[in-house]
Amino acid sequence: SQQGEEDPQALSIQEGENATMNCSYKTSINNLQWYRQNSGRGLVHLILIRSNEREKHSGRLRVTLDTSKKSSSLLITASRAADTASYFCATRTGANNLFFGTGTRLTVIP
């Protein structure tokens, strides 16, 4: 399967702590993207990292990509209650489509 797998499935932290989520995939990719989904709503794109990039930052988000291990991590620093959501990684291969994982459910406790 081309889809990514996130780890852990669920994560609960205190507000102000950092949250780290991991994604593993099986095939060579063109890029890897992270999305957030609030309960029962649509997904929102957070950040895209291309296969020739190793790290990328956007605000409190930091994404790393290790193509040799076929893995990526998403770090959210100084978490807030509003960060509570499910986070998905999605991989794009040579085709146009994205393949999503099952997500990590993050709960930030105020």
Place this chain on the structure above:
Amino acid sequence: ETGVTQTPRHLVMGMTNKKSLKCEQHLGHNAMYWYKQSAKKPLELMFVYNFKEQTENNSVPSRFSPECPNSSHLFLHLHTLQPEDSALYLCASSWGGGDEQFFGPGTRLTVL
């Protein structure tokens, strides 16, 4: 919300009903997608349209019938569904090329 709208937001239907889901994007994108999201499963890509032409059908049962009259509108026609088809159906759009996709809020479908 993003520039992708979906109606209705909630739908309850019997197995013999016929209904349609509607998606509209106001972003000028040329690609549109239908996804099915079930609990504890990866997001399942159902259909892809590029410039109104269907480019992907991921072995979706014929009881789901997509329609894309133009690059801004996408429909999913439903008939004789099964209870296991209950899920959140998400529409998305993009410029094509597999980069960032913009999602609608979804339609929560319940099949009785």
